[in-house]
Each structure stands twice: as C-alpha cells, then as structure tokens.
Amino acid sequence: MMRLWHRSSERSSKLTQVPGIGPLPASALVVSIGDVKNFDGCRHLTYAVNKPRPLHHLHKLRGYVPM
Numbered sequence: 001m002m003r004l005w006h007r008s009s010e011r012s013s014k015l016t017q018v019p020g021i022g023p024l025p026a027s028a029l030v031v032s033i034g035d036v037k038n039f040d041g042c043r044h045l046t047y048a049v050n051k052p053r054p055l056h057h058l059h060k061l062r063g064y065v066p067m
Contacts, residue, residue: 002027 006012006023015026032049039045 003023006016006027009027009030012023012026012030015021015029016023021029029049033045036045039048
C-alpha cells in the first residue's frame with residue numbers, strides 16, 4: 001500500500017533521488033512533514049522533524065526561536 005502511494009507522489013519520488021533515502025523513508029517524510037511551505041525556514045523544519053531537546057538546553061541554542 002505504501003509503495004503504491006510512493007509511486008503516485010511526486011514529492012516522495014523526488015526524495016528517493018537523494019542517496020540513502022528509499023521509498024519507505026521518503027513516504028514517511030512526506031506524510032509527516034506535509035507541505036514544506038508551511039515552515040518559515042529550514043530551522044523550523046529541522047525542529048519539527050528532529051526530536052526536541054529538553055527545555056533546560058534551549059537557552060544554550062543561539063538564535064533559538066520557539067514555535
């Protein structure tokens with residue numbers, strides 16, 4: 001089922017052109033992120049994809065912008 005969706009999704013298919021990203025991770029990224037235009041920039045996208053650090057570390061991040 002997921003592979004069929006991957007073949008029909010242009011964004012998922014484009015992600016598989018990146019070395020090391022296969023059909024399943026590409027599909028999972030597209031489904032979890034949605035439209036990247038919803039993010040203000042790569043920092044916000046990275047924050048959404050990565051597991052956030054504990055709050056006591058946030059003051060050490062230079063230029064941290066809470067979402």
